[in-house]
Amino acid sequence: METTSGTLDEALHRLHLRxxxxxGFLANHGPMAVEALVRHGRADTVHRWLDTYETKLEETPPLRARITDADWREALGDPARVTDWxxxxxxxxxxxxxxxxxAQWWPRLLPGIAGAATHPAIRVGHVVRALTQDGxxxxxxxxxxxxLGYWAARHTLLPVTVTPSGGASPAEAIAALPHVPERNVMPLRGYDQLPGTPGWLGTVESLRVPGTPEAVPEQLAAxxxxxTLHYGAHGHGNGIMLVHAATAPNAVLRTLPALPHExxxxxxxxxxAATAAIVSIYAADEPVTPPDASSLTPEEVFGLATAHGDEHVIKFADTALDVAAAAPDGDDRALAAALNAVRLIESGD
Structure with a gap:
């Protein structure tokens, strides 16, 4: 990663003024996208990308009242208090x-990962990667x-408690997920349908959670x-929203090294649970064949995402490259999934 130029820090300074x-509700993806661009050697594009992206951002909301250790629970989940947070x-x-x-706040915030379509948790994952890898x-x-303040302000619980205790792999569990009756709706409206969707809770609880912390990163990476691969075949259900089914758990995976093992x-x-909710609300019923990525390198795929310019495409390509780096030689399915995002999401969406 290019650290000596200070490009990421300069971009963050610009974004913290917004x-x-x-x-009303669309997340500012700027901090996440610029971290991914710099991470993959595209620091030269960051300020030009921000020049365009900043035009749709808004001013920082006003302060309401100082939050303290004594009264923070009253402000949890209140988006009007985001600047206070x-x-x-x-x-x-x-x-x-x-x-x-x-470490103190992770268990307090984690149950509310669904807030703002998981964007606050994803934003945490990007900055933790920068802090742990670059200082x-x-x-x-x-x-x-x-x-963290954005996560606290948008803290939202799913309307069902999930306790996975089965033996299914992530791929098996995702493939078995039922879809909610009313699809492609706003996240909160979709979440509300989960408890009444036949078979949803049982399928979600079928996932295997390792009995020891040391085995968790491998299962989370899976x-x-x-x-990511599911997006390659089912992303056409909702090209933008289904991105988060992969980027949210990857944000958690990136944060694990900074957290206590327990x-x-x-x-x-x-x-x-967050991934399952997003898949059930936004994935297409029938799969399609993803684009052919066999002739492209990971760097070329990320270059296509950068040229496309959409923040969701950039973030998803960032996650897809993580998956591709761990895949066996010749397995280009994650790169194909990233190309699917380039194909499905219109530039400027």
Whole structure:
């Protein structure tokens, strides 16, 4: 990753002058996309990409009231308090090591991963990757405060408690998921249908969660792989929304190294519940053949995503390249899935 140029830090500074959402509920993907661009050697495109993306962003929402350790529960899940939450986490991170703050708040925030279609958790995953791989500095620590604050403000519980305890692999469980009756709706409306969807809870609880923390990363990586490959064949149900079925668990996977081991198993279970919900709401019923990626390198695929320019395409390609890097030689299915996002999502969506 190009770190000496400071491109990521410059981009984060620009983005921290804007709010986490626009047009009422759409997530600001800027911090996630620029981290992915820099990560894959495309730092030269970051500021030009931001010049266009910034035109649709909005000002930071006003402060309401300071959040404290005594009253934070009252503000949890209140999107109007998002700037208050950012201030709260900025104070905590200034007082203590960021890993300690993350470890304390992860179990509080994790159950609300479904909020804002999982975007806050994904934003956390991107900045934790930057902090763990590239080191700490003020813009990255500020980004962690923004990401955690967004998650706290949009904290949303699924309307059903999921406790996976079966023997199914992620690929088997995803393939067996039933679809909600009313498809391609706003996430909250889709979530509300999950408890009444026949077979949904049983299928979700069929996933195998390893009995030891050490085995969790492998199973979580298998979930990311299964969701990515599923997009290759079923992404045409909703090209944008189904991206998050893969990028959300990958964000959790990226965060695991910064968390205590006792949080790894619960993290897998919650990430799977979020993925299952998104697949059931947005995946197409019938599969199609994904594009042919056999002649392309991972770098060329990410280059196509960068040229396309949509933030969802860039983020999904970033995850797909993670999957491709772990795949056996000759297995280009993850790259094909990334090409499917390029094909399905219109530039500027």
């Amino acid at each position: 709010g986490p959402e626009f047009r 950012t201030g709260y986490f900025a104070e905590r991170i200034a007082e203590r090591p960021w890993r300690d703050v993350l 700490e500095d003020a813009p990255r620590l500020a980004e962690l405060a923004h990401a 979930l990311v792989e299964a969701a 949080l790894w198993g619960p993290s897998l279970a919650v990430a799977w």
